[in-house]
Amino acid sequence: MHLQAPVVRRTVGPLAASQPLRAPRVVAQRQPQALVGREQTSFFGATSLKAFTQSPALRPAKFSSRLLVEAAKKSVGDLGKQDLEGKVVFVRADLNVPLDGSTITDDTRVRAAIPTLKYLISNGAKVLLTSHLGRPKDGPEDKFRLTPVVPRLQELLGVKVEKTNDCIGDEVAQKVSSMQNGEVLVLENVRFYKEETKNDAEFAKKLGAHAQIYVNDAFGTAHRAHASTEGITKHVNQSVAGFLLQKELDYLDGAVSNPKRPFTAIVGGSKVSSKIGVLDSLIAKADNIILGGGMIFTFFKAQGLSVGSSLVEEDKIDLAKQLTETAKSKGVEIILPTDVVIADKFDANANSKVVPAGEIPDGWMGLDIGPDSVKSFGDVISNSQTVIWNGPMGVFEFEKFSKGTFAIADVLAGLGEKGVTTIIGGGDSVAAVEKAGVANKMSHISTGGGASLELLEGKVLPGVAALNDA
Numbered sequence: 001m002h003l004q005a006p007v008v009r010r011t012v013g014p015l016a017a018s019q020p021l022r023a024p025r026v027v028a029q030r031q032p033q034a035l036v037g038r039e040q041t042s043f044f045g046a047t048s049l050k051a052f053t054q055s056p057a058l059r060p061a062k063f064s065s066r067l068l069v070e071a072a073k074k075s076v077g078d079l080g081k082q083d084l085e086g087k088v089v090f091v092r093a094d095l096n097v098p099l100d101g102s103t104i105t106d107d108t109r110v111r112a113a114i115p116t117l118k119y120l121i122s123n124g125a126k127v128l129l130t131s132h133l134g135r136p137k138d139g140p141e142d143k144f145r146l147t148p149v150v151p152r153l154q155e156l157l158g159v160k161v162e163k164t165n166d167c168i169g170d171e172v173a174q175k176v177s178s179m180q181n182g183e184v185l186v187l188e189n190v191r192f193y194k195e196e197t198k199n200d201a202e203f204a205k206k207l208g209a210h211a212q213i214y215v216n217d218a219f220g221t222a223h224r225a226h227a228s229t230e231g232i233t234k235h236v237n238q239s240v241a242g243f244l245l246q247k248e249l250d251y252l253d254g255a256v257s258n259p260k261r262p263f264t265a266i267v268g269g270s271k272v273s274s275k276i277g278v279l280d281s282l283i284a285k286a287d288n289i290i291l292g293g294g295m296i297f298t299f300f301k302a303q304g305l306s307v308g309s310s311l312v313e314e315d316k317i318d319l320a321k322q323l324t325e326t327a328k329s330k331g332v333e334i335i336l337p338t339d340v341v342i343a344d345k346f347d348a349n350a351n352s353k354v355v356p357a358g359e360i361p362d363g364w365m366g367l368d369i370g371p372d373s374v375k376s377f378g379d380v381i382s383n384s385q386t387v388i389w390n391g392p393m394g395v396f397e398f399e400k401f402s403k404g405t406f407a408i409a410d411v412l413a414g415l416g417e418k419g420v421t422t423i424i425g426g427g428d429s430v431a432a433v434e435k436a437g438v439a440n441k442m443s444h445i446s447t448g449g450g451a452s453l454e455l456l457e458g459k460v461l462p463g464v465a466a467l468n469d470a
């Protein structure tokens with residue numbers, strides 16, 4: 001969630017104008033899925049979080065996202081005062097918010113966590129709340145502390161929220177022992193321990209040491225089998241889904257299991273290695289795949305084009321080649337930008353110019369899609385009936401490189417009136433549409449980018465699978 005300059009890698013190979021990959025398409029229709037409690041409205045829009053907690057659809061005894069799990073899963077809404085009062089409840093949320101220093105630039109994920117927290121507080125639980133923030137590499141780092149979310153949580157919850165400097169250990173034990181019913185204690189970033197992402201059993205046990213009940217409300221991280229999303233469930237009495245997780249699954253499952261067609265997926269952003277694998281199954285599901293952001297340069301390099309010092313995942317170049325071939329053979333369109341905005345350094349005030357996509361000079365890097373690409377992407381998007389978008393088209397945090405992202409956001413915003421389903425997923429993508437002022441025009445704002453893409457793949461999300469059956 002912190003801006004990172006692309007790794008500088010020199011490109012060798014022929015200079016050539018890039019061509020988007022276009023071909024006729026054949027896509028098999030999937031069968032409709034029966035669903036429970038789905039609502040076809042954005043829950044961050046006008047109806048917002050209040051309606052979310054009050055909606056009867058969100059208090060079903062069971063819910064089931066059949067793309068993901070065999071059995072229906074238990075929800076926090078199944079637990080009443082008799083189950084929660086005086087109990088220590090460990091809540092794993094996704095509070096991985098975009099930050100500018102210590103300022104939260106988009107609080108969507110914090111707001112999204114509120115309904116579950118309010119429900120637990122009002123039922124007298126002692127709430128231990130934790131999350132990851134960013135991807136710290138080697139232990140605690142101040143810039144990855146959860147400190148900035150505490151005042152915002154306090155404001156939204158209307159109760160005092162305390163925080164520890166660690167997520168396990170003596171300080172946590174001591175603070176938990178003096179907690180009163182209805183209090184909230186934030187535990188520090190779980191990724192300060194490498195054991196978190198390794199799903200280490202001992203670490204998971206320590207995380208769960210004080211809690212009787214585990215609530216997973218971290219949809220954005222449900223595709224990770226980590227100690228706080230999966231391992232911990234083995235060390236508590238019961239594990240249930242939070243309202244956000246439930247809401248996301250119910251909505252997305254319906255929207256992507258039987259999408260209205262043409263179905264277009266837009267994939268951008270900078271988590272190339274996390275997301276490039278998803279394209280394989282998208283080829284089987286979507287009619288059009290539009291690529292932007294940092295995703296594109298690995299594809300351009302795979303075509304032997306010049307990418308300068310743009311973000312490239314060298315070890316994914318072969319995969320990019322394969323994906324291009326697979327798409328061609330299946331008749332699916334993978335649409336790449338034809339022009340890009342380049343910069344002479346990774347900086348808001350860098351010199352910039354627009355060049356054909358495959359002609360980035362050495363020392364320059366692509367930080368946005370260009371105006372011709374905006375137009376051709378816009379044409380494809382405007383002819384779609386379902387659009388899912390994860391990953392900004394450029395470094396939208398810098399004004400100079402934000403135009404492509406905001407232009408695509410505007411195109412999507414205009415489709416709502418025509419009844420097109422528009423789904424935006426991912427911390428930064430949501431921040432971008434919020435910044436563009438069009439979030440309330442989308443059908444669904446999802447707190448998970450990678451998670452919603454994996455859902456789209458039909459993969460089992462480990463954070464969901466680990467919960468108790470209803």
Ligand SMILES: Nc1ncnc2c1ncn2[C@@H]1O[C@H](COP(=O)(O)OP(=O)(O)O)[C@@H](O)[C@H]1O
Binds near residue numbers: 294
């Ligand atoms: N061409 C690019 N080069 C480097 N970074 C980029 C580029 N385009 C977009 N980004 C960055 O990608 C980040 C978001 O990526 P990602 O985490 O994959 O999206 P999301 O959070 O929506 O899932 C943004 O911070 C943006 O600045």
Ligand SMILES: O=C(OP(=O)(O)O)[C@H](O)COP(=O)(O)O
Binds near residue numbers: 451
């Ligand atoms: O921001 C997130 O994912 P996203 O960018 O795919 O939406 C989640 O917090 C998961 O973070 P991770 O991709 O570092 O595991």
